[in-house]
Structures are given as C-alpha cells and as structure tokens.
Amino acid sequence: MIYSIVAIGDPVLKTKAKNLAADLPAAELQQLIADMYETMYYAHGVGLAAPQIGKGVRLFVMDSGPMVEIDEEDQEEGEELEDPIKRAFINPVMVSETGEQWGFEEGCLSIPGVRELVNRHADIVLRYEDENRQVHEEAFSGMAARIIQHEYDHLEGVLFTDKLSGFKKQLLKGKLARISKGDVKHDYRMRFAGDGKRR
Numbered sequence: 001m002i003y004s005i006v007a008i009g010d011p012v013l014k015t016k017a018k019n020l021a022a023d024l025p026a027a028e029l030q031q032l033i034a035d036m037y038e039t040m041y042y043a044h045g046v047g048l049a050a051p052q053i054g055k056g057v058r059l060f061v062m063d064s065g066p067m068v069e070i071d072e073e074d075q076e077e078g079e080e081l082e083d084p085i086k087r088a089f090i091n092p093v094m095v096s097e098t099g100e101q102w103g104f105e106e107g108c109l110s111i112p113g114v115r116e117l118v119n120r121h122a123d124i125v126l127r128y129e130d131e132n133r134q135v136h137e138e139a140f141s142g143m144a145a146r147i148i149q150h151e152y153d154h155l156e157g158v159l160f161t162d163k164l165s166g167f168k169k170q171l172l173k174g175k176l177a178r179i180s181k182g183d184v185k186h187d188y189r190m191r192f193a194g195d196g197k198r199r
Contacts, residue, residue, distance in 0.1 A: 003053035009180025043188035049154030099123035
C-alpha cells in the first residue's frame with residue numbers, strides 16, 4: 001500500500017515519535033515496513049520515517065543505493081566506495097555522532113522542491129531493533145550516516161530546514177508556507193495540513 005507523504009506544516013512532523021510497541025504483531029509490523037518501502041520507492045526517496053506517513057512511531061526505512069551511485073560518479077581514484085544499505089530501523093537510539101562535519105545538499109519528501117546544504121557528522125553509532133525485533137548497535141559512516149541522521153531527526157520532530165541559518169530560514173519562510181498549503185508541484189501522493197486533502 002502506498003501512503004500519502006505528509007507535508008511540512010503537519011504537527012506530526014514536529015512531534016517526538018513514540019517507541020513502537022513490543023507487542024505489535026509481527027505480521028502487522030512486516031506489512032507496515034513493506035508499505036513504507038513501497039511508498040519510499042514510489043516517491044523516489046532514499047529514506048522514509050513513519051511520521052512522514054502520519055504515524056508518530058520510531059521507525060524508518062532506508063535504501064542508500066541511489067546515493068551510493070551518485071557518490072560513485074564523484075569518486076576519486078583509489079577511494080573506497082561504501083556498500084549500499086537497505087534496512088528498517090525500529091526504536092533507534094543515537095549513541096554517538098563523531099567525526100568532522102561535512103556539507104551536502106539535502107532534500108526531503110515532506111518538503112518537495114527545496115534543497116539546501118546541511119552539515120552532518122561523518123560517523124555515527126546507532127542502537128536499534130531490526131524487523132525481527134533483534135537489537136543491534138552498529139557504526140555507520142559517509143552517506144549512510146547522513147541518511148540515518150536525516151531520518152532519525154524526523155523521529156525527534158526535527159526537519160532538515162530546522163538546521164539552516166536564521167537567514168536561510170527567513171528566505172525560505174514564504175516557500176515553506178506555500179508548500180504547507182499544497183501550493184507546490186509534486187509527483188507523488190501528499191497530504192497537506194492546510195486543507196486535510198490528499199493530492
């Protein structure tokens with residue numbers, strides 16, 4: 001099932017998500033994860049957090065494959081290329097964010113048509129449950145770390161635009177207000193807080 005992506009302006013995107021219940025039936029969880037992947041691919045995304053489909057729970061999915069391909073084009077000779085990661089992360093906890101911060105132009109399915117330079121840490125350690133509810137603590141770096149930090153922020157009620165300078169936020173204010181009302185071009189199903197309609 002393909003969900004509508006919730007646009008900026010909806011309170012669910014600014015609310016800290018709650019842990020996914022331990023007693024959630026496995027079949028229900030697997031279906032939700034499958035639907036999130038389907039929605040993410042339909043919208044040509046590399047990550048999708050549950051709040052972006054209107055569900056305030058700590059779950060996100062990612063597939064860094066398309067971003068790794070972009071990195072490959074810019075790869076310097078002899079540079080090691082990271083392996084793509086496709087995974088679901090349940091009830092994640094950020095253990096550490098380290099390494100030199102680096103900038104990359106990010107976008108977000110909830111904010112179509114907006115891309116801005118965001119600085120993020122190069123290395124992270126994340127504790128999370130996989131789709132079988134097994135607990136892992138794992139280190140990530142590079143593009144995978146960036147995608148995870150972006151999606152993790154969604155679970156904390158933070159959007160990438162919140163990380164911009166006051167000046168940049170001021171410049172984008174009108175555009176973001178228009179997006180929240182549905183005044184934006186998009187090629188996937190969206191839900192806007194301004195009128196409650198799906199388009």
